[in-house]
Amino acid sequence: MNSLEMPVVRTARPAGADALAxxxxxxxxxxxxxxxxxxxxxxxxxxxxxxxxxxxxxxxxxxxxxxxxxxxxxxxxxxxxxxxxxxxxxxxxxxxxxxxxxxxxxxxxxxMGVLTPRPCCPDDLPADVTVRPMSEDDWDAVRRIYGEGIATRTATFATEVPTREALDAQWLPGHRWVAEIDGAVVGWAALSSVSGRDCYRGVAENSVYVADGVRGRGVGKSLLRTQVIAADQDGLWTLQTSIFPENRASIALHHSAGFRTIGVRECIAQLDGQWRDTVFLERRSGR
The missing domain is CATH 1.10.10.10 (Winged helix-like DNA-binding domain superfamily/Winged helix DNA-binding domain)
Structure with a gap:
């Protein structure tokens, strides 16, 4: 072989066949x-x-x-x-x-299996987590959980919780979700447009935050599943996100929902005076 044309990854194959021909x-x-x-x-x-x-x-x-x-x-x-x-x-x-x-x-x-056909997202969801559209009454809980994520220093470059007005202007209508356990809001997910240009109208950046004390219980998994299904149904063809390399749980969660790692952006921005890297991931809609 004398070229780098990539072999096609088969999306339809007999049951039990190897993913790689x-x-x-x-x-x-x-x-x-x-x-x-x-x-x-x-x-x-x-x-x-x-x-x-x-x-x-x-x-x-x-x-x-x-x-x-x-x-x-x-x-x-x-x-x-x-x-x-x-x-x-x-x-x-x-x-x-x-x-x-x-x-x-x-x-x-x-x-390594990153590009092999994979399901839309995990279906082993916790029975006690309910995901619903975000309402006006959820803003206080959403901003509180955002602040808990900021405090970890592994979730975002933000150092202060944005105002309700700023978030309302940033997040796409119809793509704001909250997760509840026993009626209490314990997480949220939202999509933001990456550009005002019409050619990128189907590209959005995702955010998923889980409250302190309930991480590891499948809240993020439930939110992300709802988020990507809704994005596919709404015609969004690309979701992207940037995650700190130290946040391995978030990277693994996004991989489980069909995201793949594009690369590492070295020293992309400073947090608390320190240069930090981020892992850039994207998910392409099957449609």
Missing amino acids: PEDATTYAGWFACLADPTRVRLLHQVASHPAGITVGELAESLGVGQPTVSHHVRKLADVGFVGVHKDGTSTVVVVNPSCCTGLPQAADVV
């Missing part, structure tokens, strides 16, 4: 085998760091290895389509295949 597994095995040599990994990294291209001589100097060795590894990388090679005068220039930047991460996602 044998021919796709063979393709990925070839890619990973090509990267089994540490020098080759360093070389690919160096080439990818120079999008305009880098000569074999420059690669040899930067890696501290001989040009014949570099040329050997370049040929191996070119064979699977990770890089392209062309002449510029007497120099051989190596350029990364742009598809490599998405092809390799997607291959890893496929192998």
